[in-house]
Amino acid sequence: MKTLQELSKADELVELCGYVPIALCIAGSLLSKGVYTEEELIKCLKQGPLDVLQSNRRPTVDTSVEKSIMTSFEALEDCEMQALILLCSFPGSFDTEAAKVLIAPCLPTTARGQQVLILTELIDRCLVEQPSTQRYEIHSLIHTAAKKIGRERYPQLLDQGKKLACDHFISRFADNAKKHWSKDKCKESVEAFNEDRHNFEFFLQVYVERRENQDAETVDACKTFSDDFPQNCMYLEKCVLPRFYTKILQRLLQTVNSASQPVYRVELLCLLGNETRKEGNEQKFKALMEEADQIHSKNQAEFETKALSEVYFLNRHARFLSEINYSNENESRIQEETKTALNVSKKQLGDHPETAKNSFTCRNKRTAPWKILRSQQKLNEALELYEKCLGTHIRTAKAHKHIADFYLSFRGTADRALDTCREHYGDAIKLFEDSGVGGRKESILTLKNLAICHAKKNNFHDAIKQLKKAEEVAERELEEDHKWKVLIKTKLALLHDKMGHPDQAKVVMLEGLLMSKRINLPMKGKRKIQKFINRYPGTFPEEDFPRFVSV
DSSP: OOOGGGOTTHHHHHHHTTTOHHHHHHHHHHHHTTSSOHHHHHHHHHHOHHHHSOGGGOTTOTTSHHHHHHHHHTTSOHHHHHHHHHHTTSSSOEEHHHHHHHHGGGSOGGGGGGHHHHHHHHHHTTSSEEEETTEEEOOHHHHHHHHHHHHHHOTTHHHHHHHHHHHHHHHHHHHHHHHHTSTTOHHHHHHHHHHTHHHHHHHHHHHHHHHHTTOHHHHHHTHHHHTTHHHHHHHHHHHSOHHHHHHHHHHHHTTOOTTTOHHHHHHHHHHHHHHHHHHTOHHHHHHHHHHHHHHHHHOHHHHHTOHHHHHHHHHHHHHHHHHTSOOHHHHHHHHHHHHHHHHHIIIIIOSOHHHHHGGGTTOOTTOOGGGHHHHHHHHHHHHHHHHHHTSSSHHHHHHHHHHHHHHHTSTTOOHHHHHHHHHHHHHHHHHHHHTTOTTSGGGHHHHHHHHHHHHHTTOHHHHHHHHHHHHHHHHHHSOSSOHHHHHHHHHHHHHHHHTTOHHHHHHHHHHHHHHHHHTTOOOTTOHHHHHHHHTOTTTSOTTTSOOOSOO
């Protein structure tokens, strides 16, 4: 039999056994007899601890861990047992407020203030653990046994607990979202989400599942989520990984009918469209925004009563026309939608983030020279409004990035303009840190563009450093294949080439272009990339990497 010193994951095994002597003895026996390897036992303890920890592999043996736990339950009063079962609705740790919400139904109305006494009793009996101040958790062994009792004796209790917990965390999420859009509260709202991330993510999925099952009671109880829906979702997007956020939006979209909830569906289409735009899926982005436009045009009366929803759509649709579907014919519509959004914002929203957003809607490289000064003025006004409304915030950081991007976009940018770029990118990165999202996906494009700024000043080593930072964040935060990763890799390859490292440049460029092919990202117009691959036809054959422009 292996000793604890010989086991590579002894601490994890001991924790999974709940530090219970009989559980440790059984686990040790299973290892010594070769029934499981260490890794296999850990996996099984996570999936079905009570099934594994049975002496002699028979569930009826008196020395089983399950028998020991069930014996400890017999000393509980009925309200305490019910409270424990309800607390098992949480997927992990929880705080005092959440515990009180779930324990309350176990007590008579006259004793509703005694939830903490019940919780303390469960802690004293070692059925609930308290790893830190006002944080609690139930060990997986207790969790599994209590849920088994719930299914056998209180069949409605588990569903009731899940519903109560869902209502509670959706309400808390909405409160955090409101805080997020308050001045200088961004970091606090992000940290509040992070502390209970497992609960928020779990119960957001429960909420969506119940919408899919047309559970009207849950939808009504969680109405705070659909109130100020775009704002709530934009807060969620800042807190979770893109794949989780996109999946939530996709599932919600399937539950919303354009006939009965046109505004809600348009908001979802715009939100989902923005994610597909970032992924580089222009075809899907176009389909989503065209559907949103059709629904909006048929339901203008509904949008007239919802100023925020109207402005939100107009800003996103104008950006879509400007970036993806631009034509001379659409230019007048872009101007019309931008003007309408600004008028509605100023009259009905006032000093609001969406009012500032309007200034960034139609930034594109087609801006006529005589409009440059006006554009610069609008960008600075937007930054001032973000600072006034939101203070230290992700949006304020992005305003600095947009200003820097504006200067960086001009051909042959002068040193003075590049210094201005670098200052604004630096301010953006610092604000991301101060807002609680430093090293997260929000900073990726800022780091990439700061690298371009350094490269234009021939600070190649600083440029490489920033691209490597962007690459590290992208690997951690984004899908395996993503448009932003392609942008980083191709920029990095061109930079290596400029520094005289052709072999390294070819390797990185090939990685980027193969990823681009996997996600069907169009390479049309990428002149520098095509000049590069034309020099190495053996590595980049034209049948695999078509050339779209003469170079």
